[in-house]
Amino acid sequence: MDLSVTNDLLENLMRGDIRSLARAITLVENRSPDGLELLRRLFPQTGRSRIIGITGSPGAGKSSLVDRLAALYRKQNQSLAIIAIDPSSPFTGGAVLGDRIRMNALATDPGVFIRSMATRGHLGGLAVATADVVSVLDAASRDPILVETVGVGQDEIDIVKLADVSVVVLVPGMGDDIQALKAGIMEIGDVFVINKCDRPGVEKMEHAIQTLLSLAHRPDGWVPPIIKTVAIEDRGTEELAETIQRTYEQFQTGEQRLQKLRAAARQRLLGLLQERLVRKAMDTAFPNDAMDRIVDQIAQRESDPYSIVEDLVRRARFEA
Amino acid sequence: MDLSVTNDLLENLMRGDIRSLARAITLVENRSPDGLELLRRLFPQTGRSRIIGITGSPGAGKSSLVDRLAALYRKQNQSLAIIAIDPSSPFTGGAVLGDRIRMNALATDPGVFIRSMATRGHLGGLAVATADVVSVLDAASRDPILVETVGVGQDEIDIVKLADVSVVVLVPGMGDDIQALKAGIMEIGDVFVINKCDRPGVEKMEHAIQTLLSLAHRPDGWVPPIIKTVAIEDRGTEELAETIQRTYEQFQTGEQRLQKLRAAARQRLLGLLQERLVRKAMDTAFPNDAMDRIVDQIAQRESDPYSIVEDLVRRARFEA
Numbered sequence: 203m204d205l206s207v208t209n210d211l212l213e214n215l216m217r218g219d220i221r222s223l224a225r226a227i228t229l230v231e232n233r234s235p236d237g238l239e240l241l242r243r244l245f246p247q248t249g250r251s252r253i254i255g256i257t258g259s260p261g262a263g264k265s266s267l268v269d270r271l272a273a274l275y276r277k278q279n280q281s282l283a284i285i286a287i288d289p290s291s292p293f294t295g296g297a298v299l300g301d302r303i304r305m306n307a308l309a310t311d312p313g314v315f316i317r318s319m320a321t322r323g324h325l326g327g328l329a330v331a332t333a334d335v336v337s338v339l340d341a342a343s344r345d346p347i348l349v350e351t352v353g354v355g356q357d358e359i360d361i362v363k364l365a366d367v368s369v370v371v372l373v374p375g376m377g378d379d380i381q382a383l384k385a386g387i388m389e390i391g392d393v394f395v396i397n398k399c400d401r402p403g404v405e406k407m408e409h410a411i412q413t414l415l416s417l418a419h420r421p422d423g424w425v426p427p428i429i430k431t432v433a434i435e436d437r438g439t440e441e442l443a444e445t446i447q448r449t450y451e452q453f454q455t456g457e458q459r460l461q462k463l464r465a466a467a468r469q470r471l472l473g474l475l476q477e478r479l480v481r482k483a484m485d486t487a488f489p490n491d492a493m494d495r496i497v498d499q500i501a502q503r504e505s506d507p508y509s510i511v512e513d514l515v516r517r518a519r520f521e522a
Numbered sequence: 523m524d525l526s527v528t529n530d531l532l533e534n535l536m537r538g539d540i541r542s543l544a545r546a547i548t549l550v551e552n553r554s555p556d557g558l559e560l561l562r563r564l565f566p567q568t569g570r571s572r573i574i575g576i577t578g579s580p581g582a583g584k585s586s587l588v589d590r591l592a593a594l595y596r597k598q599n600q601s602l603a604i605i606a607i608d609p610s611s612p613f614t615g616g617a618v619l620g621d622r623i624r625m626n627a628l629a630t631d632p633g634v635f636i637r638s639m640a641t642r643g644h645l646g647g648l649a650v651a652t653a654d655v656v657s658v659l660d661a662a663s664r665d666p667i668l669v670e671t672v673g674v675g676q677d678e679i680d681i682v683k684l685a686d687v688s689v690v691v692l693v694p695g696m697g698d699d700i701q702a703l704k705a706g707i708m709e710i711g712d713v714f715v716i717n718k719c720d721r722p723g724v725e726k727m728e729h730a731i732q733t734l735l736s737l738a739h740r741p742d743g744w745v746p747p748i749i750k751t752v753a754i755e756d757r758g759t760e761e762l763a764e765t766i767q768r769t770y771e772q773f774q775t776g777e778q779r780l781q782k783l784r785a786a787a788r789q790r791l792l793g794l795l796q797e798r799l800v801r802k803a804m805d806t807a808f809p810n811d812a813m814d815r816i817v818d819q820i821a822q823r824e825s826d827p828y829s830i831v832e833d834l835v836r837r838a839r840f841e842a
Binding site: 238241249463479498506507508514515518 | 558559561562565566569579581780783784786787788790791792794795796798799800802803804806813816817820821822823827829830831832834835837838839840841842
């Protein structure tokens, strides 16, 4: 790509052209040099959109909730984006939730840009790749940007932590198993949702959340609100949207936002460095099929990875 | 640590001394130079123990199941280890499941070595840190080594993929939500467990698993068995242990094992390189408080991470 094409692409996506937006995201996802150049150029234009992270266990109804929120934002004439992080198949390498069926009205509405991201193959970590896609959407003035993750793993937590507001979705019945609640997601939620509130056990669940929150002692003193929804019946959607907005505005003032921006910047810097530097080291130290041979030697215990890495790191120099 | 101390520690842990084992794991977890030296020395002695990964959603009863399996292995006079990967608190940095109560008989039995690992702060990724701890236990002849993860995130999937046999634990009722099953864990299971089989919906769940497995097309042709358990009543534990053993033996023959060892070796090499090389780059390029200043500039959009990383990577040289 020559510079004028990058210029055009950047200009078109910032104008709101959807095909340019899709193309830019693909470049960024592929980690091509053009994608990185584009990111470098659009980065100063970012940091304006509201980024809403939505997470919770599989089966909590996150997708339905996101779809309802999206429909509501569309009624308010907001031009938004949804990024759905899909756990990938380790066999096929593809996303297994890619076939997920979105509400028809959303899928054909140019005001809702939907993108699935697979979790595999990001050397610098999924959180960095996601942050980069968010930056493209941010530069394209998509606002809000909803980032939906399945699961409660470390990568997912890192992604949600990049959001301006993190929403944790739970369902009644999980309250029976307090461990399930404590599993990592409890302390990242700025807002909690009890979805599927037509099921029994809502009060027990609410009590369990309150108890755990009272133990958490957030250093910022924020007390996360708990919202009750039935996403498939569109109940509670407006209250949730209002609560998210109020939380966002609250966090804008004060030290909170700068803290989050700093954490995001640090993660990004480290992740990018892991991705780019390790690739250069590998290409330099193990050209062609040398890598396969070394992997074989390690697998057979004829050689050990610690000595190999130690040697490579010892040889690394960073010229002024 | 001078060489003779490393020698003693290595010798003592390979003799089965528990305090030396605990000390070695702490060194390795802290990523100290001594820990890496120890790993380098013991690595040739590894690859012998059976490594069993156990994963599933929070609340599936994995811990109870692991405790039952451990009790059974103890009856068979096997000297085993349990590594429980605990999601960490992003606020406190500590493990939130660390307070989990193990069955009393296990906690005081020197034949069961139990270790919790927090998910945070591993620059090279949690999977690499876990693999290193597994190597120490392997060299200490702990066999089997049960690695239990909470959640279905990418890190957790990477960990379970390092195991010789991966067990995915599900519960009845999840079958209502097919998406929950598809979320990443479906294709990594060599053995499936439906735990809490005293609850309604067991057949529906079994059918859902079979349907999804029939779509998965494992390249090795393996058809994962489905075992039904009620862990809290110790029902199905023996059948599960036998199935794990049969699966392990099946995988030992054939190409399967070498494939897994190669994947593990590659992941280890990359993870170690990420950890050690990025640290050296950071220390060299951003000494003292330069890092904080740069993070601040990125957070304020006065500078962009892509240009900074690009510049650093360009300057990297690997001397012969």
